[in-house]
Amino acid sequence: MRGREDEWTGLMRSAMAGDDAAYHRLLKAVTPVLRAAARRGLARAGQPPDQAEDIVQEILLAVHLKRHTWDSEAPFAPWLFAIGRNKLIDMLRRRGRRIFVNIDDFAETLPGEAPQETVSAGEVASQLNTLPQRQRDVLQSIAVDSTSIKDTAAKYSMSEGAVRVALHRGLAALTAKLRNH
Amino acid sequence: MDTDQLIRTLAADNAHRPPRVGAVLTMALLVAAPLSILIFATFLGVRHDVMSAMHNPFFDMKFAVTLSLAIPAIIVSLHLSRPEALLRGWGWLLLLPVGLLAVAIGSEAMMAPAMPMTMRLMGKNSRVCLLAIPAMSLPLLAGALFGLRHGAPSHPALAGALAGLVSAGLAATLYASHCTDDSPLFVATWYTLATALVTAIGALVGAKVLRY
Numbered sequence: 001m002r003g004r005e006d007e008w009t010g011l012m013r014s015a016m017a018g019d020d021a022a023y024h025r026l027l028k029a030v031t032p033v034l035r036a037a038a039r040r041g042l043a044r045a046g047q048p049p050d051q052a053e054d055i056v057q058e059i060l061l062a063v064h065l066k067r068h069t070w071d072s073e074a075p076f077a078p079w080l081f082a083i084g085r086n087k088l089i090d091m092l093r094r095r096g097r098r099i100f101v102n103i104d105d106f107a108e109t110l111p112g113e114a115p116q117e118t119v120s121a122g123e124v125a126s127q128l129n130t131l132p133q134r135q136r137d138v139l140q141s142i143a144v145d146s147t148s149i150k151d152t153a154a155k156y157s158m159s160e161g162a163v164r165v166a167l168h169r170g171l172a173a174l175t176a177k178l179r180n181h
Numbered sequence: 182m183d184t185d186q187l188i189r190t191l192a193a194d195n196a197h198r199p200p201r202v203g204a205v206l207t208m209a210l211l212v213a214a215p216l217s218i219l220i221f222a223t224f225l226g227v228r229h230d231v232m233s234a235m236h237n238p239f240f241d242m243k244f245a246v247t248l249s250l251a252i253p254a255i256i257v258s259l260h261l262s263r264p265e266a267l268l269r270g271w272g273w274l275l276l277l278p279v280g281l282l283a284v285a286i287g288s289e290a291m292m293a294p295a296m297p298m299t300m301r302l303m304g305k306n307s308r309v310c311l312l313a314i315p316a317m318s319l320p321l322l323a324g325a326l327f328g329l330r331h332g333a334p335s336h337p338a339l340a341g342a343l344a345g346l347v348s349a350g351l352a353a354t355l356y357a358s359h360c361t362d363d364s365p366l367f368v369a370t371w372y373t374l375a376t377a378l379v380t381a382i383g384a385l386v387g388a389k390v391l392r393y
Contacts (some may be wrong), residue, residue: 015195024192031184057187064191066333066393068199069263082264086335090392125182143182143190168197171190179392 081106135170206328213324251350262332285365304362314375321348341387345380
């Protein structure tokens with residue numbers, strides 16, 4: 001566990017220093033842990049586990065948009081799990097459930113418990129359709145068609161800078177829509 | 182969108198470097214401050230006997246109290262803008278103005294009273310105080326909330342209350358240069374009431390706008 005969390009902290013430091021591959025690896029590595037914790041939290045609240053992936057995606061978006069609040073001198077896991085807890089609580093609250101979030105749901109995940117899998121979730125996908133055209137095009141192109149920023153820029157005759165702006169604004173808008181949903 | 186696709190998209194956006202919460206909060210307060218100063222200059226202004234008042238330690242004490250509220254409130258609000266942060270270990274910073282006031286009230290009580298206690302407590306400006314501090318706080322409160330929205334507080338109402346303390350502390354610093362009531366009893370009563378009002382507004386608004 002210690003080793004895993006130290007590895008996350010190291011990856012996040014590299015990510016913050018501009019290493020996109022380290023960032024990608026970090027997000028891949030934390031996702032199964034978040035998924036297991038979300039399922040456990042939902043089960044505890046008497047909710048079906050099929051919403052777990054929506055929570056996971058919301059957590060990932062929040063991690064991304066708030067990563068500047070992580071103190072690079074501090075371990076990464078407590079910061080990550082705090083966001084995870086907040087997002088789980090938000091989701092249960094929106095569903096009008098009484099909140100029984102055990103603080104340990106996000107802390108006591110066992111290593112090896114979580115198989116790598118990729119799962120679709122409904123909420124991000126459906127909110128994606130409500131974004132302005134340009135942001136939606138860019139997000140679709142990069143996320144779904146896995147086109148690079150450069151090729152996306154060529155495809156829509158935009159500058160790379162404009163693609164980056166649309167990408168970031170799209171992610172921020174998506175998060176705002178999920179929060180108020 | 183499946184989660185792998187989302188992760189790929191987030192990694193593609195890694196080049197975007199958001200500024201630190203402290204930088205955004207500072208900018209937002211600097212943008213809001215001229216509005217509060219405008220209210221101050223239009224309706225209040227510095228008291229006329231300010232040069233002689235500066236020789237009165239109880240006049241100076243007012244600024245020590247208001248700044249010992251505003252500055253620690255800024256520090257604690259930035260701390261709480263991190264999701265894993267706890268108030269524990271930091272909350273005592275918010276007791277600094279309380280301690281200062283207690284010392285000031287104690288020293289005033291040991292001096293030969295110039296006025297009876299009730300007169301010192303009630304003062305001449307209690308209504309202006311209750312109006313002016315919240316009014317000058319509002320632009321700063323909006324700025325503080327805007328700045329803290331850049332953070333990720335786990336307890337939005339608490340973070341909003343701190344934004345209220347920040348703005349009330351700064352507004353009270355301005356107000357202190359206008360008000361001719363220098364007794365720590367007056368400050369402890371009316372400044373505190375005004376601050377409590379602004380803090381409550383901050384908590385209510387913060388609970389809505391500081392969720393992330």
